[in-house]
Amino acid sequence: MRLDQAYEYLLFSPKWYHLPFIVLMLPFSIIYGAFMWLRRAVSSPKDFGISIVSVGNLIVGGSGKTPFTISLASRLDDVTIISRGYGRKSKGLVEVSCKGKILASVEQSGDEPMLMALSLPKASVIVSEDRHQAIRMAKENGAKLIILDDGFNRVEIKKFEIILEPEKIKNVLPFPAGPFREFWFTKYYADMVVKEGRDFTRVVEIDEPQSKMLLVTAIANPQRLDKYLPKEVVQKVYLKDHDYFDEGEIRKVMDDCGADSILCTSKDRVKMEGFDLPISELKLKLNIEDDIIKKIQSYIQSSL
Known part of the structure; x- marks a missing residue:
């Protein structure tokens, strides 16, 4: 088993023999969690003058953000999705697609942005480490709505926060002793916490x-x-x-x-x-409940 695989087991499905490592890492987890909470508490989000919806989660790794984003964007108009583009072989801002027209390779975009671009013929996709630059480009291109992929930790941006609540996880500690990016209770900072079986299937x-x-x-x-x-x-x-x-x-x-x-x-x-x-x-494929879509549409209307 590779080291990264062993660490994933420790984070998501710890056994009794992982306990010494978790105890050893606990002080670092508390410090890290406290720093992330303080960062969020003192932030002053910037209003970019456009409706921005963030789809995020609290754990490292995947939790269904990409299929949720695809399903959400397919039911809304004039959408531009902005992602960092993890795993891509490029740097800087890359326009992956414009209203369904593919403008980059998967090496330039990363796998998840390319999947979103191919799945959404009416939407646009941009990848950039600098989300502010990407938001400005999306506005210049005529976007009416931005979906910020994995944007919960971008506390400096004013947005409507959607958090995907993970499936039952045994280890609820922050990184590095657990899989959480922040303390679990920071989910209450979100405008909407969605859960499989209740809000989507x-x-x-x-x-x-x-x-x-x-x-x-x-x-x-x-x-x-x-x-x-x-x-x-x-x-x-x-x-x-x-x-x-x-x-x-x-x-x-x-x-x-x-x-x-x-x-x-x-x-x-x-x-x-x-x-x-x-x-x-x-x-x-994720099927999102109509009530969730209506709440997001209500936010979009109120922010115009």
Whole structure:
């Protein structure tokens, strides 16, 4: 097991033998959590003169922000999504798409922004470390609404905060002793806390399933996929979150385990463009309750 995989187990599903490390890291977690809380408490958010909705979470790694953002943006008009673009091989501001027209490669955009760009033919996507610069570009391009991907920690920006409440997690400590980016109670700073089963539901389908499939994925905490995997998965290959894939290495593993196809998530699939391999895709769609959409639309109207 790789070191990063072992650490993910410690963060999300700690065992009794992880306790010494957690106790050792506890003072650092408290200091880090206190700093993040103080930073939030003294912030003075800047109003950019445009409706901004942030979709974020409190834990490191994935929690469904990307499919939630896609589902939300598909039901709103004149949307520009702004993301940092984790895992991309570029720097600075990159316009990934403009009203559905793809303007960058996945290496320039990162996997999640490219997935959003391909999934939203009426929206625009921008990646930038400097969110302020990206917001200004979105306004210049005529956006009426900005969705800030993973924006809860951007406390200097005035926005409507949506937090995705994670599934039950045993370890509720802040980093580095736990998976939380801030103290768990900072979720109450959000305008809306949404939860699966109450505010949205997941629909998971497999496109082009085969009798023997090799799971290949580069997402955080990949064990969360287990409950959606069919019995036809004969082996699993986990890479680090946002990693890129080597076609030759995947083919070798497929031959070794006798798999008929790769099984990957939609986020992984965008990085396999041009691969001469049979691919089965684990597609995830979120259905957001109408009441949630109405509350967001109400915010948009009130901020005009």
